[in-house]
Amino acid sequence: MLRPGRGGGGGGRLPIRRPHQHQPNRWFVDAKVKWVPDYHLDNVVRRDYLLPQVVSLKNRIVSSASSSLPLPAASLLKPMLNLPSPILSFCRDYISLFKIFQPCPRSHLHIGITPRFVGLHRQELEIFNDRGYRDDAVARLARLLMLTRKCRLPIKIVDQFKWDLGLPYDYVKELLSDYPDYFDVSCSGNDLFLETVSFRKDLAVSELQQRAREIGSRESRIRYDMNFPSGYVLRKDVAEWLERWQELPYVSPYEDAFHLTPSGDQTEKWMVAVLHEVLWLTVGKKTEEENLVVLLADCLGFGDGRRVRKVLKRHPGIFYLSNKNATRTVVLREAYRKDWLLVRNPVVGIRHRYIALMNRKVRRRFRIAVARSKNTENPGGNRHGDDQVVKMKA
Numbered sequence: 250m251l252r253p254g255r256g257g258g259g260g261g262r263l264p265i266r267r268p269h270q271h272q273p274n275r276w277f278v279d280a281k282v283k284w285v286p287d288y289h290l291d292n293v294v295r296r297d298y299l300l301p302q303v304v305s306l307k308n309r310i311v312s313s314a315s316s317s318l319p320l321p322a323a324s325l326l327k328p329m330l331n332l333p334s335p336i337l338s339f340c341r342d343y344i345s346l347f348k349i350f351q352p353c354p355r356s357h358l359h360i361g362i363t364p365r366f367v368g369l370h371r372q373e374l375e376i377f378n379d380r381g382y383r384d385d386a387v388a389r390l391a392r393l394l395m396l397t398r399k400c401r402l403p404i405k406i407v408d409q410f411k412w413d414l415g416l417p418y419d420y421v422k423e424l425l426s427d428y429p430d431y432f433d434v435s436c437s438g439n440d441l442f443l444e445t446v447s448f449r450k451d452l453a454v455s456e457l458q459q460r461a462r463e464i465g466s467r468e469s470r471i472r473y474d475m476n477f478p479s480g481y482v483l484r485k486d487v488a489e490w491l492e493r494w495q496e497l498p499y500v501s502p503y504e505d506a507f508h509l510t511p512s513g514d515q516t517e518k519w520m521v522a523v524l525h526e527v528l529w530l531t532v533g534k535k536t537e538e539e540n541l542v543v544l545l546a547d548c549l550g551f552g553d554g555r556r557v558r559k560v561l562k563r564h565p566g567i568f569y570l571s572n573k574n575a576t577r578t579v580v581l582r583e584a585y586r587k588d589w590l591l592v593r594n595p596v597v598g599i600r601h602r603y604i605a606l607m608n609r610k611v612r613r614r615f616r617i618a619v620a621r622s623k624n625t626e627n628p629g630g631n632r633h634g635d636d637q638v639v640k641m642k643a
Contacts, residue, residue: 401444415532453503471499475566534584
């Protein structure tokens, strides 16, 4: 349902609880916290290189009437999909995924997807159509909206999180339209917003609160798991501050805590709670740093992005910042053992199969390179200049 924005979104956040209001302002010694690379978590980020672009192009192709795209039309998608090379070169690099063909003489070349890619695409559709997965995706998206002051986000920002949340390609039509009791689409000025119909208190429970309830622990005494890389040693004054910071009361990310001292340690612990919850809502427990900056700075009122980036850097035992893939990605450390995701998700599983199919292009291109090299050494072995693919042991 599209209607003018009501400004108040889904009814606001949880009411304020006061026990933590009079905590000390700040104890932290403003020291630089050392960044140490983590090979395993870097590998988590590195192996997803170009996967979002590949899947986005696949979705464009299968949504067309002929399940293929003419090359001139496909070429226009390069900047939109952020492809690293022209569309024809990109598809030739991934010949296990995409096929290039001419449907009839004198027509433009077309780009389609290979039978194996089609098979994985159908498996992905089965996941998106599964009732249990759809309910879970809707609940996670509703929680993301409920983290904001007005329980709403611009559609363009939701689109930035679409991949990380594991939402279908056209999620508004294919998913949200089946949950009218959860979501509305409203307009304000020139922007479209996705908002919750009402604030659902049953969903306004963070992952850390849920864990505390399961073991019968007090929610106000929640501490964060710290997973420092091997050999990492904190300075003594920083370690002492961190221990005092852990003892501060836990404030739910769904609670309205804007009454707290802006520069206080309690506010920082609440910011960490929000960041932790956002990352936990994603299927891979990671997202680009810029997504978090936009969400917290622009939509939650944390000013410019410097404050968000500073908090992320100051807690390397909770968050890992990877610089792989020409961007900065924030990974939730507790969700991984080395490079293995501890909380499995069916969408993550199908994406791993996409990656395996993508990587098949390396062996194929290597074989072609060897064949070309042999043809150069023995020009008479191939009169017509056709590439011969040499069979090699795996």
